[in-house]
Amino acid sequence: xxxxxxxxxxxxxxxxxxxxxxxxxxxxxxxxxxxxxxxxxxxxxxxxxxxxxxxxxxxxxxxxxxxxxxxxxxxxxxxxxxxxxxxxxxxxxxxxxxxxxxxxxxxxxxxxxxxxxxxxxxxxxxxxxxxxxxxxxxxxxxxxxxxxxxxxxxxxxxxxxxxxxxxxxxxxxxxxxxxxxxxxxxxxxxxxxxxxxxxxxxxxxxxxxxxxxxxxxxxxxxxxxxxxxxxxxxxxxxxxxxxxxxxxxxxxxxxxxxxxxxxxxxxxxxxxxxxxxxxxxxxxxxxxxxxxxxxxxxxxxxxxxxxxxxxxxxxxxxxxxxxxxxxxxxx
Numbered sequence: 001x002x003x004x005x006x007x008x009x010x011x012x013x014x015x016x017x018x019x020x021x022x023x024x025x026x027x028x029x030x031x032x033x034x035x036x037x038x039x040x041x042x043x044x045x046x047x048x049x050x051x052x053x054x055x056x057x058x059x060x061x062x063x064x065x066x067x068x069x070x071x072x073x074x075x076x077x078x079x080x081x082x083x084x085x086x087x088x089x090x091x092x093x094x095x096x097x098x099x100x101x102x103x104x105x106x107x108x109x110x111x112x113x114x115x116x117x118x119x120x121x122x123x124x125x126x127x128x129x130x131x132x133x134x135x136x137x138x139x140x141x142x143x144x145x146x147x148x149x150x151x152x153x154x155x156x157x158x159x160x161x162x163x164x165x166x167x168x169x170x171x172x173x174x175x176x177x178x179x180x181x182x183x184x185x186x187x188x189x190x191x192x193x194x195x196x197x198x199x200x201x202x203x204x205x206x207x208x209x210x211x212x213x214x215x216x217x218x219x220x221x222x223x224x225x226x227x228x229x230x231x232x233x234x235x236x237x238x239x240x241x242x243x244x245x246x247x248x249x250x251x252x253x254x255x256x257x258x259x260x261x262x263x264x265x266x267x268x269x270x271x272x273x274x275x276x277x278x279x280x281x282x283x284x285x286x287x288x289x290x291x292x293x294x295x296x297x298x299x300x301x302x303x304x305x306x307x308x309x310x311x312x313x314x315x316x317x318x319x320x321x322x323x324x325x326x327x328x329x330x331x
Contacts, residue, residue, distance in 0.1 A: 095175070096112050096113045099111040119162060119164075123159070133226060135301075137222065140157070147218075153214070197237050199248065200278070223270075255272070270282070270293050
């Protein structure tokens with residue numbers, strides 16, 4: 001894909017954007033003409049249709065890294081366009097990199113790091129070896145510990161928000177539900193934030209703003225995640241939202257393991273340790289007690305070296321990348 005133009009179709013508008021990445025010249029060419037990032041709120045106005053036609057005739061812009069807003073605007077003849085590089089701030093290494101951002105009069109455009117491995121949702125749809133679950137879970141634990149160390153709780157840990165790079169390593173996405181902990185390590189919220197099947201009992205109980213919870217709610221979601229990796233479904237799913245919440249609140253009785261699924265004793269023990277009451281949940285005293293769990297014992301990596309290793313099952317070659325992209329590739 002290097003040096004080629006890739007056309008990506010927007011999932012909501014069915015319109016597309018083209019971009020070309022040239023590592024040698026460190027430039028990103030964004031063709032903003034055929035794609036609208038933000039949704040249109042009306043379509044009955046002739047004036048809006050005229051604006052749409054004018055917008056589509058806007059020339060493509062090529063930004064050097066980092067981009068020069070004034071030079072880009074002058075070169076394209078689009079005075080008033082703004083662009084900015086991603087700030088060179090200290091990152092904790094478990095999120096996608098923002099390459100650059102720019103905007104026109106109506107929209108903001110974010111050029112993000114490409115994650116060729118996609119998300120983990122596709123992997124939960126198939127049976128995966130426990131060795132894979134061990135690897136992914138270990139990296140999720142480290143990623144969450146990094147977020148918690150910064151004083152935040154993620155609150156929406158699920159396979160959809162876990163992306164894989166070309167070496168099979170994991171990065172978290174979608175920090176829209178993150179919230180800052182207070183000085184006691186707790187937060188208060190009047191709504192059940194998160195995805196229903198991954199929400200912990202204490203988050204459900206906090207609705208109305210009468211309850212508090214801490215980072216342990218993320219460890220509950222990790223338990224659901226491990227179960228889903230090994231079983232192929234979440235443990236508390238129900239056809240109705242009320243049914244799902246009922247199972248979560250009654251987790252001591254509703255948590256079961258299918259007889260036809262092979263799972264080690266250590267894996268079951270780890271899942272049960274996460275899917276327990278917050279007072280006894282694994283991770284409540286810190287991440288070290290999670291790292292010490294026998295489920296993570298292996299002879300290939302440790303928590304200190306895992307980011308330097310390559311997951312042998314998830315290496316993406318250039319040919320694999322080209323085959324895995326479902327969008328139109330143009331020479």
